[in-house]
Amino acid sequence: MPEDIVVIGAGGFGRETLDVIEAINAASDEPRWNVVGVLDDAVGGIHLERLEARSYRHLGSITDNRELLDEVPHVTAIGDPKVRAAIDELVGGTLTSALIHPTAVVGSRTTIDDGVVVCAGAQLSTNLIVGANVHINPGAIIGHDTVIDEFVSINPGAVVSGEVHIERATLIGAGAVVLQGLRIGAGSRVGAAACVTKDVATGATVVGVPAR
Numbered sequence: 001m002p003e004d005i006v007v008i009g010a011g012g013f014g015r016e017t018l019d020v021i022e023a024i025n026a027a028s029d030e031p032r033w034n035v036v037g038v039l040d041d042a043v044g045g046i047h048l049e050r051l052e053a054r055s056y057r058h059l060g061s062i063t064d065n066r067e068l069l070d071e072v073p074h075v076t077a078i079g080d081p082k083v084r085a086a087i088d089e090l091v092g093g094t095l096t097s098a099l100i101h102p103t104a105v106v107g108s109r110t111t112i113d114d115g116v117v118v119c120a121g122a123q124l125s126t127n128l129i130v131g132a133n134v135h136i137n138p139g140a141i142i143g144h145d146t147v148i149d150e151f152v153s154i155n156p157g158a159v160v161s162g163e164v165h166i167e168r169a170t171l172i173g174a175g176a177v178v179l180q181g182l183r184i185g186a187g188s189r190v191g192a193a194a195c196v197t198k199d200v201a202t203g204a205t206v207v208g209v210p211a212r
């Protein structure tokens with residue numbers, strides 16, 4: 001029997017997460033997940049149209065569905081790390097596994113915590129520790145022995161080298177490169193296409209090549 005799941009977030013990453021769930025189901029003999037519906041406080045207009053075009057139900061806001069969230073496992077599929085962390089604080093996490101697209105590659109001795117979403121074509125090397133509710137977007141590459149703390153988002157095509165420590169709720173922008181052995185401080189933001197050559201301070205935003 002497929003397990004029920006609720007997706008929080010009807011925006012771009014929410015619908016990408018639905019793709020991951022569909023791909024997991026398609027790759028299994030029996031569907032692994034049954035999507036009960038999607039929650040989003042602010043959804044409307046084009047996002048709702050795109051959701052309904054795929055026959056998924058918008059169940060309403062998070063506030064209106066607290067009892068459902070207590071009962072049914074949910075994944076918080078909102079790209080902004082800080083918003084995602086705030087929602088998790090509000091509703092708590094109940095998903096006891098990660099959602100990993102079948103085309104993602106996961107190396108040996110890599111551990112991936114609950115509520116993580118790994119999208120198509122991502123490559124995770126050996127001996128990584130990936131904390132709860134991390135998002136790894138399509139085509140991102142993470143090097144060996146890297147530690148990614150909870151609520152981090154690695155955007156599409158980013159390359160994180162080996163032995164890096166990315167602290168809680170950090171955003172690594174699309175196509176950014178992080179050189180080996182660095183510490184990327186909690187709540188920081190690395191701009192799209194940046195090349196990070198030095199540690200990034202807690203809460204800092206860095207852009208450019210080299211990133212400043």
Ligand SMILES: CC(C)(COP(=O)(O)OP(=O)(O)OC[C@H]1O[C@@H](n2cnc3c(N)ncnc32)[C@H](O)[C@@H]1OP(=O)(O)O)[C@@H](O)C(=O)NCCC(=O)NCCS
Pocket residue numbers: 137155156172173174189190191192193194205206207208
């Ligand atoms: C770095 C980032 C977090 C800053 O966001 P922000 O605080 O809203 O910044 P703004 O858009 O107000 O831009 C501020 C300045 O930084 C510049 N800037 C923004 N992002 C930049 C980047 N990635 N590289 C170089 N410069 C950048 C802007 O041009 C602007 O410069 P100006 O003051 O001379 O006009 C954001 O721009 C970014 O790169 N986010 C990642 C985007 C991404 O990965 N998208 C894919 C989603 S799937």
